[in-house]
Amino acid sequence: MFNMTRRTLLGSATAAAAFGLAGRLEFTRPAFAETAVEPAVGFYKYMVGDIEITAIYDGIWRKPHDPAFIKDVSVEDTKAALAKAGLTTDFMPIPLTVVVLKMNGKVIMMDAGSGVGQWQTNATHLPANMAAAGIDYKTIDTIMISHFHPDHVWGLMEKGTSAPVFPNAELIVNATEYKWWTDPGRLAKLPEGRKPAGKRIAENFPKWKNWKLVEDGAEVAPGMQIIAAPGHTPGHSVYLANSGKEQIMISADTMY
Secondary structure, eight states: OOOOSSOOEESSHHHHHHTTOTTTSGGGSHHHHHHTOOOSOOEEEEEETTEEEEEEEEEEEEEOOOTTTSTTOOHHHHHHHHHHTTOOSSSEEEEEEEEEEEETTEEEEESOOSOTTTSSTTOOOHHHHHHHTTOOGGGOOEEEOSOOOHHHHGGGBOTTTOOBSOTTSEEEEEHHHHHHHHOTTHHHHSOGGGHHHHHHHHHHGGGOSOEEEEOTTOEEETTEEEEEOTTSSTTOEEEEEEETTEEEEEOSSTTO
């Protein structure tokens, strides 16, 4: 099934730019990233075969420059590349994007975003932009989870209470990822900076009954396959969707 004839990678602004997608996603145009103002259009729709894909803007991560962030590339070279692209050099402007697919009668969300104001204080635009795109939260059938980092799963939980935002949607994740984060002995082994996230996951995710744990290569929806891509996290995964001769791979943070 993994026979790529058309590659479209989504997930982070870095990945989008690296694979030539920035021109397609209107909210990642240089003018937006340079000024760090909100985009006029908060979503972009396009088709891959019969699959309707909507990329939805949630906010921007103003990532401070870090010499360890891009391997073998200095901060000075990073700033030069940003300037050449017409982007701000004050920080790494990384738009936060959630992708929704309508395929084979299902509405599938790829990760759930960082939650309204939970991970980045200006990442608050997903609900309004989903509504503008004509997508109701209640219509989401399935959420495919790439990995359990906060900017991908905090959107599953309400701010403050951690109550589930999508109690009726099926939540699909690589079994390795789920078991790693919910292992009772994991919290003590995490670096201090990761412990708050690990604690929130361990205290809440196991309570939910709508998880479906799958293995590498499984068909997770008609026309969609999960593919293990460990490295960023132990169970990090990407998803390959097929429609006739057309394919799209949804890849979140694989570049990292």
